[in-house]
Amino acid sequence: MNLNEIIQTYYEYFNKEKLPYIKCANCGYVFYYPRGICPKCLSKKLSIMESKGEGEIYSETKFVNERGQVVIVGLIKLEEGFIVYANILTDRLENVSINRKVKVEFKEAIKGQKFPFFTTIS
Amino acid sequence: MLLGFSSKYEKVYQGSVLDLIAETVGESLDMAKLEPKDIDGVITTWLPWIFDGTLAIGFPENYISEYLGIKPRFTDLVQYGGASAVEMFYRAYKAVKSGEADRVLCIVGGKGTLMKKQLREGGVEKLSEVELLNILRNNPFDEFIRIYRDMDPISFYAMVAARHSKLYGTTDEQRALLAVQQRYNANSNERALFKGPLTVKDVTNSRVVSTPLRLLEITYPIDGVLAFIVGKGTSQLRSMDIISYGDVVWPEFFAERDIDIVYTPTVESVKKIDFNLNKIDAFEIYDAFTIMVLTELEDLGLIEKGKIGKFVEENDLTIKGNIPVNTGGGSLNMGQPAYMSGIIVLEEAFLQFNNMAKGNQVSGADHILVNGLGGWNTHAITLVIGEKK
Ligand SMILES: [Zn+2]
Numbered sequence: 001m002n003l004n005e006i007i008q009t010y011y012e013y014f015n016k017e018k019l020p021y022i023k024c025a026n027c028g029y030v031f032y033y034p035r036g037i038c039p040k041c042l043s044k045k046l047s048i049m050e051s052k053g054e055g056e057i058y059s060e061t062k063f064v065n066e067r068g069q070v071v072i073v074g075l076i077k078l079e080e081g082f083i084v085y086a087n088i089l090t091d092r093l094e095n096v097s098i099n100r101k102v103k104v105e106f107k108e109a110i111k112g113q114k115f116p117f118f119t120t121i122s
Numbered sequence: 123m124l125l126g127f128s129s130k131y132e133k134v135y136q137g138s139v140l141d142l143i144a145e146t147v148g149e150s151l152d153m154a155k156l157e158p159k160d161i162d163g164v165i166t167t168w169l170p171w172i173f174d175g176t177l178a179i180g181f182p183e184n185y186i187s188e189y190l191g192i193k194p195r196f197t198d199l200v201q202y203g204g205a206s207a208v209e210m211f212y213r214a215y216k217a218v219k220s221g222e223a224d225r226v227l228c229i230v231g232g233k234g235t236l237m238k239k240q241l242r243e244g245g246v247e248k249l250s251e252v253e254l255l256n257i258l259r260n261n262p263f264d265e266f267i268r269i270y271r272d273m274d275p276i277s278f279y280a281m282v283a284a285r286h287s288k289l290y291g292t293t294d295e296q297r298a299l300l301a302v303q304q305r306y307n308a309n310s311n312e313r314a315l316f317k318g319p320l321t322v323k324d325v326t327n328s329r330v331v332s333t334p335l336r337l338l339e340i341t342y343p344i345d346g347v348l349a350f351i352v353g354k355g356t357s358q359l360r361s362m363d364i365i366s367y368g369d370v371v372w373p374e375f376f377a378e379r380d381i382d383i384v385y386t387p388t389v390e391s392v393k394k395i396d397f398n399l400n401k402i403d404a405f406e407i408y409d410a411f412t413i414m415v416l417t418e419l420e421d422l423g424l425i426e427k428g429k430i431g432k433f434v435e436e437n438d439l440t441i442k443g444n445i446p447v448n449t450g451g452g453s454l455n456m457g458q459p460a461y462m463s464g465i466i467v468l469e470e471a472f473l474q475f476n477n478m479a480k481g482n483q484v485s486g487a488d489h490i491l492v493n494g495l496g497g498w499n500t501h502a503i504t505l506v507i508g509e510k511k
Contacts, residue, residue, distance in 0.1 A: 033375060061332045063331065071272075097288075099288075
């Protein structure tokens with residue numbers, strides 16, 4: 001698959017509420033951000049996999065946006081070993097801290113296109 | 123090697139960035155007793171908005187040369203973000219040493235305040251998110267990154283601070299203490315834009331911008347330019363050499379790094395430094411945020427990773443102390459011109475080395491370490507400046 005096909009596949013996964021990632025068949029490296037080649041060995045033998053969507057917070061920060069809402073941005077380390085940078089959604093701010101368990105949740109971020117977000121597992 | 127330099131910093135500069143450039147370049151030429159025709163190398167950098175709010179101009183090194191009537195035979199465009207000024211100084215030095223140019227003019231800075239204004243009041247916000255994603259691209263994965271709300275780059279360094287605290291127990295008060303020590307230096311620096319008494323409580327009571335970083339731990343964006351000339355020949359300035367040098371690029375998006383985000387690339391740039399850091403008289407450390415200085419000092423090897431909090435408590439990092447850090451107060455107190463604090467730390471090193479730091483001069487500043495940091499901990503450059511004997 002070329003890069004644009006991979007990106008298209010990612011978008012389709014997102015709209016089906018599935019979290020994709022890529023595994024290199026040559027060296028075994030797993031990564032999230034879409035590429036047509038493995039960044040460790042340049043192999044094109046890549047498979048798009050489906051993550052369980054569960055992991056833990058590696059780091060996070062909270063800020064108040066111009067509308068007065070609290071926004072959380074974080075790095076999420078998924079069980080499969082890759083890290084995703086995304087917003088964390090929660091009703092309970094005190095639940096959001098490093099090492100807390102989270103799961104993926106999908107939300108329409110631009111018209112007609114969902115994107116992965118994360119929420120704490122209580 | 124350093125023939126002349128000049129800067130101008132203002133909270134908001136009213137003229138065009140070309141006015142700022144012409145003024146500082148003119149003054150640096152005067153100091154060097156040179157004219158535009160004597161300049162045969164030009165190095166600059168470019169980031170969106172710093173040239174009068176433009177999103178993109180092609181070939182900024184030509185654009186500036188054209189305006190100033192310079193005909194360079196050597197140009198370079200250094201895109202090291204905040205580390206650009208420091209890297210530029212080294213590349214100019216190398217170009218002169220190798221004979222590629224005889225006198226290289228370096229120009230860094232611009233009007234960073236226009237970004238805020240245009241994002242809020244200008245046309246940029248009228249574009250849809252999709253349109254924005256299509257015209258602004260810094261990263262091959264932008265559509266998977268920019269979709270999320272953040273306060274880039276504050277969010278990134280806030281996550282570094284949060285993780286540093288979680289892993290090592292570094293406290294808000296310890297980061298605040300660094301800000302207080304830098305303010306002490308600023309209070310005797312007649313050039314500092316931000317002055318006045320400051321206590322740890324003042325810092326920890328200031329508004330949280332992005333947890334755990336507070337307002338008084340973050341640089342204020344200002345407009346400003348530094349111009350400097352590196353070349354052969356004598357000048358009224360003290361004879362300066364780059365004693366040791368190391369730089370490193372970490373191009374990976376931070377979510378994909380093999381190394382924990384509490385590390386800066388300084389941990390690698392310092393490995394190339396062949397100089398005893400105990401003999402450094404002043405440290406000029408990139409300081410867009412308090413956490414940057416703390417992690418850079420760790421990565422330089424002044425103290426092992428995770429122990430900087432106690433180190434700041436147990437040492438005096440002011441100009442009267444045992445380890446003077448950011449002797450002019452750093453960007454935290456000078457402001458951040460065109461979102462690139464590298465200018466501030468580099469110029470402070472020039473001033474200290476030449477005994478020109480009025481009020482905040484460290485006596486016997488013969489060896490100065492300058493550390494630049496750019497991007498999301500993406501570029502680091504470490505220099506030891508001194509006089510070659
Ligand atoms: Zn591979």
